Amino acid sequence: MTVGVNHYLAVSALLFGLGLYGILTRRNAVAILMGIELMLNATNINLVAFNRYVAPGALAGHVFALVIITLAACEAAVGLALVMAVYRNLETVHVDEINVLKW
Amino acid sequence: MGELGAFIILALVTLLPAAAVVTSRNLVRAAMSLVPSFLGVAGLFVLLQAEFVAGIQILIYAGAIAVLILFVIMLTAGGTGTAVRQANEQRVVGGLAAAALTAALLALLLRTAWPLAAGSLPRANVAAVGSAFLTTFVLAFEISSVVLLVSLVGALVIARRER
Numbered sequence: 629m630t631v632g633v634n635h636y637l638a639v640s641a642l643l644f645g646l647g648l649y650g651i652l653t654r655r656n657a658v659a660i661l662m663g664i665e666l667m668l669n670a671t672n673i674n675l676v677a678f679n680r681y682v683a684p685g686a687l688a689g690h691v692f693a694l695v696i697i698t699l700a701a702c703e704a705a706v707g708l709a710l711v712m713a714v715y716r717n718l719e720t721v722h723v724d725e726i727n728v729l730k731w
Numbered sequence: 732m733g734e735l736g737a738f739i740i741l742a743l744v745t746l747l748p749a750a751a752v753v754t755s756r757n758l759v760r761a762a763m764s765l766v767p768s769f770l771g772v773a774g775l776f777v778l779l780q781a782e783f784v785a786g787i788q789i790l791i792y793a794g795a796i797a798v799l800i801l802f803v804i805m806l807t808a809g810g811t812g813t814a815v816r817q818a819n820e821q822r823v824v825g826g827l828a829a830a831a832l833t834a835a836l837l838a839l840l841l842r843t844a845w846p847l848a849a850g851s852l853p854r855a856n857v858a859a860v861g862s863a864f865l866t867t868f869v870l871a872f873e874i875s876s877v878v879l880l881v882s883l884v885g886a887l888v889i890a891r892r893e894r
Contacts, residue, residue, distance in 0.1 A: 645833030652825030
C-alpha cells in the first residue's frame with residue numbers, strides 16, 4: 629500500500645479539527661493564536677499534497693504554501709503585538725474577560 | 732512500505748503534539764509542543780518532494796513563530812500558572828463542533844475522486860520555485876512583501892509603549 633493523496637488529506641483534516649478545537653475552547657489569546665497556526669499548517673499540507681498528486685508538473689501549490697507561511701508570520705506578529713497592547717491596558721489576556729466594548 | 736512507515740511516523744509526530752497544544756493546561760508546554768508539530772509538517776513536506784517549503788517551514792514556523800509565542804507567554808501573566816483555568820465553559824460544545832467539522836471534512840475529502848496525475852515534480856525544485864515566484868506569481872510575491880512590511884510597521888506601532 630503506497631501513500632496517496634487521501635492520507636495527507638486525512639492528516640490535514642485532523643490537524644484542522646485540532647486547531648479549531650483550540651480556538652473554540654481556549655481562554656488565553658496566545659493559545660488561540662496557536663490554534664490558528666495549526667489550522668494554517670493543515671492548509672499548507674493540503675496545498676502541497678495536491679501539488680504533488682494532482683498537478684505534478686506545476687509549482688503553484690508550493691508557491692501558495694510559501695505565501696501562506698509569510699502571511700502567517702505577519703499574522704502572528706500583529707496578533708501578538710495586539711495581545712501585548714491589550715495586556716498593557718487591561719492586564720488580562722483572557723478573551724472572555726476582555727469585554728470593555730460590551731454594555 | 733518505507734514511505735508508508737515514514738508517513739505514519741511523521742503523521743503521529745504532527746498530530747500528537749498538536750493535541751497537546753490545544754489541551755495542555757500549561758501554556759509553555761503547549762507552545763513547546765508546537766515545535767515538534769511544525770517539524771512533523773516539515774517532514775511531510777519532504778515526503779511530498781517540497782524540500783524548499785520544508786526548509787522555510789522549519790525556519791519560520793519552528794524558528795521564529797514558536798519563539799515569538801513563547802516570548803509573549805513569558806511577558807504576560809496567567810500563561811504558565813496551571814492554577815488558571817485555561818479552557819472556557821464551551822469545551823463540550825467546541826469539541827462537538829470541531830469533531831463534526833473534522834468528520835465532514837474527512838467524508839468530503841476522502842470520498843471525492845480527485846483527478847490524479849502520474850509523474851513526479853521537477854528535480855531542481857528550488858530554482859523552479861524561485862523563477863515561478865518572479866514570473867508567473869510576481870504579483871503575489873510583491874503583494875506579500877508589501878504586506879510583510881506593513882505588518883512589521885503595524886506590529887511595532889501597536890506594541891510600542893504609549894507616551
